Amino acid sequence: MKRKIQTMALCLLAGVSLSHAQTFLSQNHAMKRVKTTEKYLLLPVEESEGIAHIRVLKDNRLVKEFNCKLAINKTDYQVPLDLSEFGGDLLLDIQFPGDTRTTGVIRDFACWQEMKVADNFDTTNREKYRPAYHHTPLYGWMNDPNGMFYKDGVWHLYFQYNPYGSQWENMTWGHSTSTDLTHWTYEGEAITPDALGTIFSGCCVVDKANTAGFGKDAVVAFYTSAGASQTQSMAYSTDDGKNFTKYAGNPVITSNMPDFRDPNAFWNDELGQWNLILAAGQQMNIYSSKDLKEWKYESSFGEGYGSHGGVWECPDLLRMGDKWVLVCNINPGGPFGGSATQYFVGTFDGHKFTCDSAPGVTKWMDYGKDHYATVAFDNAPDGRHIVLPWMSNWQYANQVPTRQFRSANGLPRDLGLFTYRGEYYVSVKPSPEVFVSFVAKSSAKLSPAAYLEVTDVKTNASITLSNAKGERVVMTYNGMDETFSMNRDASGLSDFSTDFKCTTVAPTYGAVKAMQIFVDHSSIEAFDADGKMAMTNLVFPSEPYDRIAAKGCKVKIHALK
Known part of the structure; x- marks a missing residue:
């Protein structure tokens, strides 16, 4: 009998089922010991269920935690937990929502029968609605483009990413690269949640003059740490954006405002310093810095200008000739409901942005329902202003009929200016690279x-x-x-x-x-x-x-x- 039990245990750990490796501590609390040499634990997801909170323990230490809609009745799809990062002897501490009246008995949940270990995770496309020439995540949820920059012939796109399901959760920076703005290669997770919170939207800059002291041409990322409050943090990369080290002095900008996020930094040639713009409620705050570490508040813009039907988010500030364009994404409040991108044309002296238009004028960059979180690539060649939008709308982004992945980016677009009846407007054209496809x-x-x-x-x-x-x-x-x-x-x-x-x-x-x-x-x-x-x-x-x-x-x- 002992030999039979040992054989069964080996079979379970060798790649098929872990259904008997869990301990039930209460109706909504279980622990699972995972011992394996294989790379992934495949987690079954059921989107209609509540969120289970999973804590990953190694040698009695918490090494990772995330949320996942573990399957109760049936499996919609699976997502991978990479075990190799910590070694294959882990304890999962899992808290489920609800009770027996809504979910049934915990030991009967579908997830226990369908959790498996494997050396590979199949990312072959199974979706008929996956775009052919737009960027999408291989799997999981994606929203705002983040930290985009160009360096040495490569376009880098980071994005708000949930690796553990195809709905919004666990905000992380995913990373993709391209040499033509059309064909993209997934590079993995670049910046992951930490003790300060999950990783919300932000930017990357190429520090050509080593102003921050991380090295010439270091890539410096700014992002919102979404913890108990929203604060702004920094990380840097010395290998062209593949791996980031978080700055020990984080957070670098704080506020007592509840909606305080999405930092976007840029080098101001005229003043020889950095500027940064971020969303603060229904206005944009502007800061300055010499070294990317110490930031001085300069001014705010927004009161009385444009649409205020929702929270202002994901700003950018772009110089176009003698004019500056302040990009302001808003949700809700778009022209046809939900999220959209508005902008303002004016002047900027490194301290204050002044809008040319009257306060009541609202200008939209795109008049569709599915254009949001638009920001530009840093360090783009030839002075180009190339932007990418998130191609969805918060009204229904979590419900669109895909499951292996959700959301795509719109086409890359080159921005410029034109005038009509005395007003400046932003011109939007598909980037020339698109037509080559x-x-x-x-x-x-x-x-x-x-x-x-x-x-x-x-x-x-x-x-x-x-x-x-x-x-x-x-x-x-x-x-x-x-x-x-x-x-x-x-x-x-x-x-x-x-x-x-x-x-x-x-x-x-x-x-x-x-x-x-x-x-x-x-x-x-x-x-x-x-x-x-x-x-x-x-x-x-x-x-x-x-x-x-x-x-x-x-x-x-x-x-x-």
């Missing part, structure tokens, strides 16, 4: 991932994308009203949210002669070719749109290479 010769049929080149646009024009099931998206240009609209009421799946169906409408600031429309498996992005209008919307057709009807314009279809 499509074949030059036009196609006869619309494919799930395509670029539509629209020319000879008349005063009244429309483009309708549809499929055999009658699902459709209708885009309309009205030259008399100087508006462009996109109706996604019948675009496909929408029952996950009452806020999804909508018609979004954008001003065109003059006549539209040509447009660029990008279709991917679950998104449509429309741009005026002169950069005067941008609109980003998600769509979830039950089968891809393969039909196109154009009136008052000419359309060429370019397939993805």
Whole structure:
């Protein structure tokens, strides 16, 4: 009998099931001993359940803790816990929410039967709505782009990331890299939660002159530590952003305000010092520093300006010629509900931003429902201002019909300025690198991932994308009203949210002669070719749109290479 028990134990630990390796301490408390040489423990997730809190103990020390919706009734998908970081002899201390009246008996939870160890975690795409040429996480949840910078031919994108589920939780900085702004490689978790809190949004700068003392060309990250209060912390990397060391003097900026986050630093050539802008409630605070460590408060901007329908977040401050553009993301309060990106054009002297427009003027960078948290790459070549948005909306981001992953970034966009009737506006154009991904010769049929080149646009024009099931998206240009609209009421799946169906409408600031429309498996992005209008919307057709009807314009279809 002893030999049989030992054999069973070896089988359990060698890679199939750990169903008998847990101890139940109460109806909502269990411990699990994990002894294995394999790399991962695969955790079963059930999204409709409450959040279990998992503490990872090694030699009686807490080495990691996170939240995960462990499966109670059934498994929706699995996420990996990397055991190799700590060695394969760990104790998991797991607290479940609820009680037997809502969850049943703890020993019967589905997670115990389906928790497994493995040397690999399969990230093969299983989602029909995963974009083909937009950045997405391999698995898990993603929201705001963070810490973007360019260095030595490589674009670095960090992002708000939950490695333990496809809904918002456990905020960490994930990391991806690209050499062409289109094809991205996942590099792992870059900055993880610590005793100060989880890791909210922020920025990275390339410290070319070694002002902080971490080394010439060190990459310095600023982020919000989201603990009992929101404070600003710093980390630095000497290997081009792959690994970060957290600054021992954290936090570097504090406040008694509850919504105090998303620091964005930049070098100010005119003053020979650093500036930093961050969101503080419904205003933006501006700071200055010589060494990236000691920060002086300079001023605030926002009272009475723009939209104040929600909390201000994710700022940026960009110099464009003689003007400065202050980017301000807001949630809620967007033009069609939920989250959106507004901006202000004005002047900045290193201490104070002054807006050119009257206080009541609101300007939106994108008039779709799914464009948020837009910030720029630091150190971009040729003085370019290249931004990436998060392509979703907080009204339904956690509910969109994907599970292996949730959320994508919109296309990279180059920003500039134009004037219309005495006002400055931000121009938005797809970055030139985007077009390289499509074949030059036009196609006869619309494919799930395509670029539509629209020319000879008349005063009244429309483009309708549809499929055999009658699902459709209708885009309309009205030259008399100087508006462009996109109706996604019948675009496909929408029952996950009452806020999804909508018609979004954008001003065109003059006549539209040509447009660029990008279709991917679950998104449509429309741009005026002169950069005067941008609109980003998600769509979830039950089968891809393969039909196109154009009136008052000419359309060429370019397939993805």
